[in-house]
Amino acid sequence: MEIKIKISKKESHKLIICVFGCTTIPEYKNEILKIEDTWGKRAVKKGVKILYFLGEEKSDLLDDTKYIYLKNVGNDYQSAIDKQNLGLKYIHENYESEFIFCCGTDTYINIDNMLSYIDGFDSNKSLFVGGHGDYRTLKNKQYYFHCGGAGFILTGVCLHYIYSVLTRIKDEWHNICIESSCGDLISACDVALSYYLQNIIGSDLQIIENKQQFFGCNYKGIVHHKGAGLYMCCNNIIKLKTLISCHCMTLLDFDEFTKILEANSYFSENEVIKQITINPFLLDIPDKFHYTNNELVEIQKKIENKKDQVIDMIKRIYPYNDENYKFPLELVVDRCSKGVCQKLIDVDAGIYPSKILYKIGDGGDKKNCFICCTTNLTNDRALRASQIQQSLEKVGFNGYFYLFNGGFPTPRGNEMKYVAVPYCFKIFMMLEAEKLGFEKIIWIDAGCYAVNNPERLFDILNEDDAIFRQFWPYSPGIPTYENSVFKETIVNINNITGGNLVNSINVCSVVFGLNMKSQKIQKFIDEYYEMVKLGTPFLSYFPEEVVISAIFNKEEYKYLFYNRHESLMLFIHENYMCNNFDIAKNHGYYFVQRQY
Known part of the structure; x- marks a missing residue:
C-alpha cells in the first residue's frame, strides 16, 4: 500500500514585522490604520x-493573514508582554523568517533603510539589534536592553533558541522583577526579552547597539509622554536620511514623515537609481542635423523647464551624511546642472549661436584642428574662447581652430535631445570637426591660452591614439572617485563597464586629443554615446571626465595610458604660475588654464 506523506512548508520571508497593538480602544486602533496607510503600504x-498581535476581543479588523487575536490576552498596558512573546511564538510556528522586527503601533519604520540595513548581517548568527537602549540590574547583574519603542531586530536563529520559553516568560519575569526589587519592570517587555536572550544564548548572542538609526523618540527627536508632556530627546543627532525607526509618533507625525520620505525617495540609494534609470536629462526634441533659430528658442524653453526637476534630483541623491564626500552641495548642483543652465540662444539680447573655423598660420596639413565649444552665450567663456585663436597665432601654430559659441553640436543628428546631460558635448564637438575632414583633433577648454607652439601634440597623435593628462588613483592633491562621484553613479558605471571605478586611472580632459582615424577611438566614441543615452553616468562633480575615465580603464583601452613628457606639459593652471604666463612658457607648458 502506498503511503502519501503531506509535507507542510512554512511561508518564508526575509523580514517579518511583529507589531503588538490594540483594536478595542479607538486611539490605538487608529494607529494600526495609520500604519496601514503609511509605512505599511511601503512594506x-x-x-x-x-503581523499585528492583538488581545482576544475582536474588532472589525478581521483579516486573519495579518490581524492575529491571541486567546486569553487582554488589551491593557500589561498585555504588551503577552502580545510580544506570543506573537514571536506564532511567527516561529507558522513562518520561516531570517529577521524579525518587534515594535508597537506608535513606531514608524523606513522600510527601505531597514531592508538595506539587514542586508549587511548574517542571518545565520544569533543577532539582537536595536538602539536607544539602557541597562537594568537584575539578580545583581547588569543587563543591556534595546528600547522596545524604537523596536529591535532578532534573527530567526535567536527566535529558535528562545521559542521554548516564550509561553512562560510572563510569570517567570514577574518573579524575577520582584526578587530584584524592580517591580517597575514587570511590564517592560523589552527588558524581559533581552534578559532571556542573554541568559539562554549566552556568549553566542551578538548584541548590536545602533544609536544613530533606532530612536525612542519621534522623527523630530521629540518624546510625547502622557505624564511628562513633550520634551526634546535626540533632536540634535537624528538624521532623516539614515533613520530606520522612531517612536512616540502621533498620527500627524506619521503623515508628515511619510511626505518627507516620499519626497526624498525614502532616502534609498536603490530607489533613486530606479527612479533615474530613464535618462533624467532627456528632452523631447526631434533628431536633426540643423536647427533654426526659432527651433533653438523652443529648445531653450524646454531646457529651462527641465531645470528644477534636475536640481531636485541632484539634491535627492547628494551624499549629505558621507563625510568622505569632498564637494559641497551648491558646487555639485552647479556642475551637474550645467546642461539645464546653459544658454543656446538669446534673442532678447540679440545673441545668436555661431560656428567659426579659423585658419591659423598656413593651416598646416589641414588634418589638425583644435576645438572648443561654449554652450553659454552669457558668461565669460565665450570671450575667453575667442582669445584662444589669438594665442595660437601668437605662438606660431599652423593648423585650424573650430569654435562653437552657443548652440549645440549635433554631428550624428541625434544629440540635441541630450543637450541637458552635463558636459557631454566635448566628444560631439570632436565629431563635428571630423566631419570637416580633420583627423587629429584636440579639445581645449575655453579658459586655455597657448604659451608654446602645440604642433608637437599632433605629431604624437600620428603615433598614439590619444593624448591627455592622467592621474593615478589616490594621487596627492587629486580628488578621489569616492569623494567626487555619487555612490549611485559608481554602482551604475561599474554595472555598465564591469570595472571598478574607484581604482581607475583618472583622465583629465582640459586638453584632450584623439586620433579620429583609429578604429579603437571610434569604438570608444560609440560607447561614450551609450553613456550619454543613459545620462546617469554623468552624475558626478566631474561628469564627462568620469565617463571617459570609466571607458578608458576597460582592458581594451588601457593602452591609451602612457607617460609621455608632453602629456605632463599639456597645461598648468594660472594660479601655479602666479598669473605670469612667461613662467609657464619657460617651463615648457603648452597652455595655461585660466580661471573663468
Whole structure:
C-alpha cells in the first residue's frame, strides 16, 4: 500500500514585522490604520510581512493573514508582554523568517533603510539589534536592553533558541522583577526579552547597539509622554536620511514623515537609481542635423523647464551624511546642472549661436584642428574662447581652430535631445570637426591660452591614439572617485563597464586629443554615446571626465595610458604660475588654464 506523506512548508520571508497593538480602544486602533496607510503600504510593496498581535476581543479588523487575536490576552498596558512573546511564538510556528522586527503601533519604520540595513548581517548568527537602549540590574547583574519603542531586530536563529520559553516568560519575569526589587519592570517587555536572550544564548548572542538609526523618540527627536508632556530627546543627532525607526509618533507625525520620505525617495540609494534609470536629462526634441533659430528658442524653453526637476534630483541623491564626500552641495548642483543652465540662444539680447573655423598660420596639413565649444552665450567663456585663436597665432601654430559659441553640436543628428546631460558635448564637438575632414583633433577648454607652439601634440597623435593628462588613483592633491562621484553613479558605471571605478586611472580632459582615424577611438566614441543615452553616468562633480575615465580603464583601452613628457606639459593652471604666463612658457607648458 502506498503511503502519501503531506509535507507542510512554512511561508518564508526575509523580514517579518511583529507589531503588538490594540483594536478595542479607538486611539490605538487608529494607529494600526495609520500604519496601514503609511509605512505599511511601503512594506507590502517591498514584500515585507506585517503581523499585528492583538488581545482576544475582536474588532472589525478581521483579516486573519495579518490581524492575529491571541486567546486569553487582554488589551491593557500589561498585555504588551503577552502580545510580544506570543506573537514571536506564532511567527516561529507558522513562518520561516531570517529577521524579525518587534515594535508597537506608535513606531514608524523606513522600510527601505531597514531592508538595506539587514542586508549587511548574517542571518545565520544569533543577532539582537536595536538602539536607544539602557541597562537594568537584575539578580545583581547588569543587563543591556534595546528600547522596545524604537523596536529591535532578532534573527530567526535567536527566535529558535528562545521559542521554548516564550509561553512562560510572563510569570517567570514577574518573579524575577520582584526578587530584584524592580517591580517597575514587570511590564517592560523589552527588558524581559533581552534578559532571556542573554541568559539562554549566552556568549553566542551578538548584541548590536545602533544609536544613530533606532530612536525612542519621534522623527523630530521629540518624546510625547502622557505624564511628562513633550520634551526634546535626540533632536540634535537624528538624521532623516539614515533613520530606520522612531517612536512616540502621533498620527500627524506619521503623515508628515511619510511626505518627507516620499519626497526624498525614502532616502534609498536603490530607489533613486530606479527612479533615474530613464535618462533624467532627456528632452523631447526631434533628431536633426540643423536647427533654426526659432527651433533653438523652443529648445531653450524646454531646457529651462527641465531645470528644477534636475536640481531636485541632484539634491535627492547628494551624499549629505558621507563625510568622505569632498564637494559641497551648491558646487555639485552647479556642475551637474550645467546642461539645464546653459544658454543656446538669446534673442532678447540679440545673441545668436555661431560656428567659426579659423585658419591659423598656413593651416598646416589641414588634418589638425583644435576645438572648443561654449554652450553659454552669457558668461565669460565665450570671450575667453575667442582669445584662444589669438594665442595660437601668437605662438606660431599652423593648423585650424573650430569654435562653437552657443548652440549645440549635433554631428550624428541625434544629440540635441541630450543637450541637458552635463558636459557631454566635448566628444560631439570632436565629431563635428571630423566631419570637416580633420583627423587629429584636440579639445581645449575655453579658459586655455597657448604659451608654446602645440604642433608637437599632433605629431604624437600620428603615433598614439590619444593624448591627455592622467592621474593615478589616490594621487596627492587629486580628488578621489569616492569623494567626487555619487555612490549611485559608481554602482551604475561599474554595472555598465564591469570595472571598478574607484581604482581607475583618472583622465583629465582640459586638453584632450584623439586620433579620429583609429578604429579603437571610434569604438570608444560609440560607447561614450551609450553613456550619454543613459545620462546617469554623468552624475558626478566631474561628469564627462568620469565617463571617459570609466571607458578608458576597460582592458581594451588601457593602452591609451602612457607617460609621455608632453602629456605632463599639456597645461598648468594660472594660479601655479602666479598669473605670469612667461613662467609657464619657460617651463615648457603648452597652455595655461585660466580661471573663468
